[in-house]
Amino acid sequence: MSACNIDVIKQIGRYYNVPVGTVCYSTDKILTTVLDKESIEGFTSIVLRLAGVNGKGASKEQSLLSYQWLEHIAMYANQAASNPAFAKGFLQGINKALEKNTYLTGQYLDVTDIAGYYVLYPMIERLSVSEQESLINVCRWTKHIQAQPRVCSNQKPLPLNTLNLAILAPAVH
Amino acid sequence: MKCQCQSHRSSPLSLRNFPPSLSEVPTMAAGVLYTYPENFRAYKALIAAQYSGADVKVAPNFVFGETNKSAEFLKKFPAGKVPAYESADGKVLLSESNAIAYYVSDAALRGGDAATQARVWQWASWADSELLPASCAWVFPYLGIMQFNKQNVERAKQDLLAALKVLDSHLLTRTFLVTERITLADIIVFTTLIHAFQHVLEPSLRAGLGNVSRWFGTLAAQARVRAVLGALALCAQAPVYDAKKFHDLSHKKDSGDKKKEKKAEKKEQPKKKEEPQPELADEIDEKPKESKDPFDSMPKGTFNMDDFKRCYSNEDEAKSIPYFWEKFDPENYSIWYAEYKYPEELAKVFMSCNLITGMFQRLDKMRKQAFASVCLFGEDNNSSISGVWVWRGQDLAFPLSPDWQIDYESYDWKKLDPASPETKKLVQEYFSWSGADSKGRKFNQGKIFK
Numbered sequence: 369m370s371a372c373n374i375d376v377i378k379q380i381g382r383y384y385n386v387p388v389g390t391v392c393y394s395t396d397k398i399l400t401t402v403l404d405k406e407s408i409e410g411f412t413s414i415v416l417r418l419a420g421v422n423g424k425g426a427s428k429e430q431s432l433l434s435y436q437w438l439e440h441i442a443m444y445a446n447q448a449a450s451n452p453a454f455a456k457g458f459l460q461g462i463n464k465a466l467e468k469n470t471y472l473t474g475q476y477l478d479v480t481d482i483a484g485y486y487v488l489y490p491m492i493e494r495l496s497v498s499e500q501e502s503l504i505n506v507c508r509w510t511k512h513i514q515a516q517p518r519v520c521s522n523q524k525p526l527p528l529n530t531l532n533l534a535i536l537a538p539a540v541h
Numbered sequence: 542m543k544c545q546c547q548s549h550r551s552s553p554l555s556l557r558n559f560p561p562s563l564s565e566v567p568t569m570a571a572g573v574l575y576t577y578p579e580n581f582r583a584y585k586a587l588i589a590a591q592y593s594g595a596d597v598k599v600a601p602n603f604v605f606g607e608t609n610k611s612a613e614f615l616k617k618f619p620a621g622k623v624p625a626y627e628s629a630d631g632k633v634l635l636s637e638s639n640a641i642a643y644y645v646s647d648a649a650l651r652g653g654d655a656a657t658q659a660r661v662w663q664w665a666s667w668a669d670s671e672l673l674p675a676s677c678a679w680v681f682p683y684l685g686i687m688q689f690n691k692q693n694v695e696r697a698k699q700d701l702l703a704a705l706k707v708l709d710s711h712l713l714t715r716t717f718l719v720t721e722r723i724t725l726a727d728i729i730v731f732t733t734l735i736h737a738f739q740h741v742l743e744p745s746l747r748a749g750l751g752n753v754s755r756w757f758g759t760l761a762a763q764a765r766v767r768a769v770l771g772a773l774a775l776c777a778q779a780p781v782y783d784a785k786k787f788h789d790l791s792h793k794k795d796s797g798d799k800k801k802e803k804k805a806e807k808k809e810q811p812k813k814k815e816e817p818q819p820e821l822a823d824e825i826d827e828k829p830k831e832s833k834d835p836f837d838s839m840p841k842g843t844f845n846m847d848d849f850k851r852c853y854s855n856e857d858e859a860k861s862i863p864y865f866w867e868k869f870d871p872e873n874y875s876i877w878y879a880e881y882k883y884p885e886e887l888a889k890v891f892m893s894c895n896l897i898t899g900m901f902q903r904l905d906k907m908r909k910q911a912f913a914s915v916c917l918f919g920e921d922n923n924s925s926i927s928g929v930w931v932w933r934g935q936d937l938a939f940p941l942s943p944d945w946q947i948d949y950e951s952y953d954w955k956k957l958d959p960a961s962p963e964t965k966k967l968v969q970e971y972f973s974w975s976g977a978d979s980k981g982r983k984f985n986q987g988k989i990f991k
Contacts, residue, residue, distance in 0.1 A: 429899065436891050464888045464922075468755050470716055475762035508714050515721035 371449035372399065372411040372442050376486045380418050383482055383518050388418065412438040419479030426478065433473040434480045445487050455491050459503050462488075466505035470512075477516065485513040489526065497529045570645045571596040572628040575614070577605040582638035583624040584732045584769055586645050589725060591765035593647035597626075639665050642725060650725045660719045664726035668733040671707075675700035680736045685786030701737060705750050712752035716759075723763070731760045735773070743779045744882070744950070774943070777950035835941035836910040839934045842873025846910055846933075850991045853912075858973040865968070871959040875935050878967060879915070879952040881926035890985060893917050893924055897988045900948040904990070907938065907945055913990035914971040919982035927978060929957075929971040930990075 374391045377399065381388035389401040391414070400409050408414050415438055416431075426434075448455035462484075465472065472480045492500075492510055500507050507528050514525040570590075574597055576583035583599070590597040600608075608614055609621050618625040618636050626641040627634055635641045643651065652658040678697035681687035708730070711718070718726040738747075738757060747754045760766055761773050849868060853861040869876075887893045897915050904911075915928030932938045939949040957964040970976035974987040 429895075429902070433895065436895075440889070440891075461888065461921075465892070467751060468886070470755055470759040475759045504713060508716060511714075512716040512721050 371445035371487050371490070374399070376483065377401070377411075377414055377418070379486045379522060380415055380479070380483055382521060384418055384479075385518075386418055388414075411442040415479060415483045419482075426476075430473060430476065430478065434478055437472050437480045438483060441484060441487055445491075448491060452494075456499075459488070459491060459506055463503045463506045466509045471509070477513075481509070481513050482519065485510065485519065489523070492526055500529060570628060570633070572626055572633065572645075573598055573600045574624050574626050574641070575600045575603055575609065575618075576624040577603060580624060581732045581735050584735070585638045585642035585725075585729055586624060586626065587769045588728050588732070588766055589642045589646045589650055591768050592650055592723065592728075593645060595645040595647075596629075597645050639669070639729060642729065646725050649722065650728070652719060652724055657719060657724075661724050661726040664718050665729045668730045671704040672701065672730070672733045672737075675704065676733065676737045680740045682787070683740055683780040683782060685783060685790045688787060689782040689784070698741070702746070705753055709750045709752045712756050717756070723760070727756075727760060731757065731766075735770075738775050739773065740776055741780050743776050747775070748883075772947075774946055777946075834906065834909065835938075836907075836933045840873050842870040842933070844868055844870035844874050846912060850912060853972070853989075853991070862969060862972050865972070866965070869931075869959060874931060874933055876957040876959055876964060876968065877930040877932075877937075878955045878957055879913075879928050879930055879949075880955075882951055882953055884925040887922075887924045887926065889921055890917065890924065893926060894986055894988065897926060897928075901988065901990045903947050904945055906942065907932070908991065911938065911990065914974070914987055915990065916971060916974060916987040917985045918978035919985060923982065924985065925978045925980065925982060927971075929967055 377388050377391050387403070389403045389408075391399065391401040394400040394409065398409050399411050399414060400407060401414055402408070403417060408417055412435065416435065419434075444454075444458050448458040462472075469475070471477050472484055488506070488510070492503075492506065495503065510526060511528055514520050570593075574583055574586055576599060586597060587599070589595070602608075603623075605623070609618070609623050609625070614625075615621055617627060617634050620636055622636050624638050624641060625634070625636045626644065633644065635644060652661045675697045678687075679694055679701055682689040682694055717723055718730060734757065742750075761770070845868065849861075849865055852864045856864070881887070881896075887896075894917060897917065900915075901913075911930065911932035913928050913930040915926060918925050918927070937949070937954055939945045957967065971987075974984055977983050
């Protein structure tokens with residue numbers, strides 16, 4: 369089971385409303401597509417290319433941060449998808465990063481969050497309530513990302529029980 | 542125009558399909574805001590206007606204490622308070638910052654349904670009743686606007702921290718206060734907290750309010766907020782009361798006897814609304830503006846930074862480090878050791894490296910007269926950052942320019958004695974990227990500032 373797969377690419381394409389070309393796996397099992405007669409290989413390269421049409425104006429620092437997170441996700445998400453024990457550590461790392469940051473790259477929503485959301489979706493979906501509770505920052509981020517326009521056009525938003533609890537017992541003020 | 546008519550004729554339905562946002566355009570608030578500069582209350586309306594697109598201009602030539610006491614002003618705004626708002630057609634006159642901000646907002650900022658709008662109101666009232674009085678009573682003594690009374694300041698501190706704890710637990714599961722986007726609630730609570738974050742909420746207090754800090758940082762970074770505020774410098778260390786400042790400020794304005802009266806009154810009533818800020822604005826104005834190269838004012842000495850950097854880049858450390866010691870001019874240059882204060886917060890190695898290179902980038906203008914080797918020790922989730930810096934002058938260089946002050950407060954700085962063998966050893970280790978940190982973590986990566 370692969371996490372950074374063809375479906376994720378198609379979802380990102382739908383989000384940005386851009387064509388994704390014919391996405392397939394090359395003989396080396398690398399995700400590949402052809403856009404504007406140019407062959408693009410690898411999850412990160414394709415995702416950045418899809419966002420590039422709309423993601424202009426980002427600072428260099430911001431685009432490098434995106435690149436690093438996407439590479440991080442591309443490197444570990446597939447193993448996390450097939451191995452729940454590995455997924456735990458993988459998600460905890462992201463949870464830690466989101467403790468002090470609103471978005472993966474810091475203060476701005478960008479393609480990293482969109483791609484990250486689609487990749488992590490099945491992993492978060494299978495978490496138990498108590499596991500969700502221990503990944504509270506990931507859950508808050510998920511709830512925020514899936515509330516953004518166009519993100520959930522083709523799949524249901526994830527039910528996040530731990531957050532429902534917070535709504536039933538809101539902070540007193 | 543012609544084009545529009547044709548489209549109506551060809552598809553009469555298009556009128557009905559007009560997005561609702563378009564129908565709001567004619568009612569969009571255009572007008573003038575009366576305020577003194579850097580008034581956090583005025584920021585509410587100015588930020589809201591950035592989001593809604595309302596055309597709100599700050600009245601030019603406004604003089605606090607004069608304009609708002611003039612007969613013309615009092616006729617429109619009997620309370621004589623600022624900020625005050627006047628619509629372009631003169632029909633809408635408002636005082637009270639929350640009302641003004643509400644007026645210049647759009648539907649998205651005010652909240653969609655009644656329940657959401659009510660929640661926005663709830664936070665606005667909460668900010669005024671729970672945050673503002675405590676924040677003023679805590680911050681103003683340190684700015685010299687109010688007399689320092691330890692007991693009062695301590696109580697205000699406890700009150701504000703208690704309120705912020707409530708906010709912190711609210712934001713544990715939420716990105717923004719009311720909905721999944723920025724609303725007027727976020728803008729009002731954020732602007733109310735600006736003074737506290739700038740002057741009294743030192744890093745260790747902020748660390749205990751992780752969710753509030755995250756939310757505050759995200760708001761401060763939004764392009765539309767920055768358009769109004771610029772870059773915010775957060776409080777770097779616990780504030781210190783300066784009795785002289787209070788004395789100077791409270792005597793500076795004593796010329797008018799009426800004002801003196803008010804000043805006395807203010808001491809008893811920290812909540813008193815508008816008077817304290819003008820001094821505050823003065824305060825901020827007095828800070829030095831950016832200069833060209835702050836190092837220019839210091840003697841050049843005999844150490845040539847460029848030559849050393851060239852040598853360091855081209856030669857092996859076995860050659861460049863002795864070269865450094867041979868040429869180094871301890872009269873006019875200093876060597877510093879810097880250690881990142883919050884190693885427990887470092888997670889992924891690549892993020893830590895970004896922290897270092899990010900700092901270097903922000904210090905770009907310092908490059909000419911400074912050199913540093915900053916190293917990351919350890920691995921993911923168990924690492925530390927420290928480095929050795931060299932620059933012109935004997936004091937910490939960062940306060941010289943407002944552009945350099947973003948990162949340095951996150952580090953502990955220790956001036957090194959160029960003559961001591963320990964310094965020789967540190968320079969050797971950091972310049973050649975060898976050795977380990979104080980906890981024995983191995984060298985992982987190094988970055989050179991040159």
